[in-house]
Every structure is written in C-alpha cells, then in structure tokens.
Amino acid sequence: MAGSSQDKLFIPRLAVIGVGLIGGSLALALKQAGAVGEVVGIGRGLANLETALRLGVIDRIESDTVAGVADADLVFLATPVLSLAAVAARVLPAMKPGAILTDGGSVKGAVIEAIAPLVPAGIHFVPGHPIAGTEKSGAEAAFPTLYQGRRCILTPTAATDPDALDLVRRVWEVAGSEVVVMGVEKHDRVLAAISHLPHMVAYALVNAVGAYDRYQENILEYSAGGFRDFTRIASSDPTMWRDIAVTNREALLEMIEQFETHLAELKEDIRRSDAERLYEFFLRSKQSRDAIL
Known part of the structure; x- marks a missing residue:
C-alpha cells in the first residue's frame, strides 16, 4: 500500500x-x-x-x-x-x-x-x-x-x-x-439537509419564477444579486443532481417535507399579515444563519 x-x-x-x-x-x-x-x-x-x-x-x-x-x-x-x-x-x-x-x-x-x-x-x-x-x-x-x-x-x-x-x-x-x-445513514441524512435540499429548492425556485406568465417577457431577466446568488447552485450538473435525488430519495423527501412545513408557516403568516410572527420567523432564521458564520 x-x-x-x-x-x-x-x-x-x-x-x-x-x-x-x-x-x-x-x-x-x-x-x-x-x-x-x-x-x-x-x-x-x-x-x-x-x-x-x-x-x-x-x-x-x-x-x-x-x-x-x-x-x-x-x-x-x-x-x-x-x-x-x-x-x-x-x-x-x-x-x-x-x-x-x-x-x-x-x-x-x-x-x-x-x-x-x-x-x-x-x-x-x-x-x-x-x-x-x-x-x-x-x-x-x-x-x-x-x-x-x-x-x-x-x-x-x-x-x-x-x-x-x-x-x-x-x-x-x-x-x-x-x-x-x-456512519452511512447519518451522512445521507445530514447531506440531504445541508446540500441536497438547498439544490432542490434552488432548481424549483428558478423553474417557478421562470414559469410565471402574468407578463409576456421573461422576468428572470430582471434578476439581481440576491436572486442570482441564491440560485447559483441551480447551474450545477443536472445529471449529478438527478442521480442524487434518486439515490437519496427517502432522506431527501423527509427534508422536503420539513421545508414544506416551514414554508407553509411563512405562507400563513403572510396571508394573515401577522407582522409579529413574520418578524419572529425572520429573526429565528437570521440568528441560526449568523451562528454558522
């Protein structure tokens, strides 16, 4: 060796x-x-x-x-x-x-x-x-x-x-x-959370905005720094991410469901114009994000 x-x-x-x-x-x-x-x-x-x-x-x-x-x-x-x-x-x-x-x-x-x-x-x-x-x-x-x-x-x-x-x-x-x-199971679940889910969200976001048809023009052309930075990973190799989605299906579905729960919470707070809950939601996220820097 x-x-x-x-x-x-x-x-x-x-x-x-x-x-x-x-x-x-x-x-x-x-x-x-x-x-x-x-x-x-x-x-x-x-x-x-x-x-x-x-x-x-x-x-x-x-x-x-x-x-x-x-x-x-x-x-x-x-x-x-x-x-x-x-x-x-x-x-x-x-x-x-x-x-x-x-x-x-x-x-x-x-x-x-x-x-x-x-x-x-x-x-x-x-x-x-x-x-x-x-x-x-x-x-x-x-x-x-x-x-x-x-x-x-x-x-x-x-x-x-x-x-x-x-x-x-x-x-x-x-x-x-x-x-x-x-351990193998821990790896696949951790990566589903910190890597695989963000890529799925980025791909879905680009497709959602790209499919918005209220106006005849492609509104993606107006995207600025925030949108481009957030969706940068959606330019990754589609073959690689297709394979990851298929082979880590269970762990990824678990994390997508977790994401859907929080997105539904945010959607409801916006629907109700609940300024206090919206502030708490954004603050909680900011504090978690700042803690990893």
Whole structure:
C-alpha cells in the first residue's frame, strides 16, 4: 500500500475516473503537495481528457478503463452517483493487490450497497465524500485549493481495512480538508439537509419564477444579486443532481417535507399579515444563519 502512517504521503500512481471539478481538483491538490507520482485520467469524453492533459491536471490519458487502473495504487471514482457501481464493477477485477478504491459520491448508502459486494479479496474500498464544489464542471473547472478548509466525510464499511482508511484520510488532509468519519445513514441524512435540499429548492425556485406568465417577457431577466446568488447552485450538473435525488430519495423527501412545513408557516403568516410572527420567523432564521458564520 502506498505510503505509511509514519512517512510523507506519496502515491506512485493515481487513477482518476471522471476528470472534472471533483476528480481534477483532487489531482491538482496532490500534485501541488508533491504527494503523487503519475495521474492517469480516465473518462468517456476525450475532449475533456485532452483539456485536462493540456492544463496539467493529469499526466496521461487512458481510454481503456481496465488498462488505466491496472497499476494504480489509488483509484478515485468521480463520476455521477448512478454510474459509480457500474464503473466499480469494471475496474475492481483489474486492480492490483493492495490497491485502494475510493469515491466522491454525495450519497453513500446506495453506493456502498452496490459496490461493497463487488470488492475482491486484496482490494480495499474506502467510501468517501468531499463536501466541496462549485456550479461549474469539467476539467477546466478544477483548481488545487477547492478542498482547502472544507470537510471530507469518510464512511468506512465493516470490511474497510484500517490502513487503507488511514491513507485515504491522509489524502484528503493533504488536499486541505478536515476529515470526519461518519456512519452511512447519518451522512445521507445530514447531506440531504445541508446540500441536497438547498439544490432542490434552488432548481424549483428558478423553474417557478421562470414559469410565471402574468407578463409576456421573461422576468428572470430582471434578476439581481440576491436572486442570482441564491440560485447559483441551480447551474450545477443536472445529471449529478438527478442521480442524487434518486439515490437519496427517502432522506431527501423527509427534508422536503420539513421545508414544506416551514414554508407553509411563512405562507400563513403572510396571508394573515401577522407582522409579529413574520418578524419572529425572520429573526429565528437570521440568528441560526449568523451562528454558522
């Protein structure tokens, strides 16, 4: 296994499957830290891989997934959630003994359920999720400081090798993240609240305003800073968020219902012109928001 708990982290060969914002930024962070030898970029989009190569995100393009992971010490899956299991099924039999497979999927329960049974003896699986991102995608969006000051959650299974877990922890620490080890169910419910629900609300808000037809013109053209800032995440990759909504369905529905309760409360206060209750509602929200800054 690459590196050890006593040595400076060094991964001789890293294979990144899905060289976009998440996978590309990890590669750049490890390169900048001198913690990786060769980075192999694997993906279906040749133009994106060629861009990644030109920008120095990766060192080599490999169109054959199996060949790309054959000699890798660490394989990072950075593809949409619904594709992770299929990609893992292809690469796991081709990985060398002692190699580690990890991922950056925003949903962990469904991913672990699908991948864990596929892991052969001698290969280590460490599920993970870096909580970082922007609304941009592709190799051009990658930058080495994406993970600085952010959190990365690891959700090891009962079969996860402790040394493999330690190495993946160190990978994310070198990238600048605070690493938290968490149970799978807690991860999916926490992320449904702090990440998945806000994206659903942003998408719904843009669609609601865009569909407003009292006037012939598109009133979205009048949107200013507040609307644009609030809905920035609605520019995120639709494929990624479709997959998240499907795979974290129960936790996300729970949070949408929670949101609907509070929105209904606000709607009723507005309907009744209840200035005192409106003030209390806004104040409670402001205090909660200010407390996390």
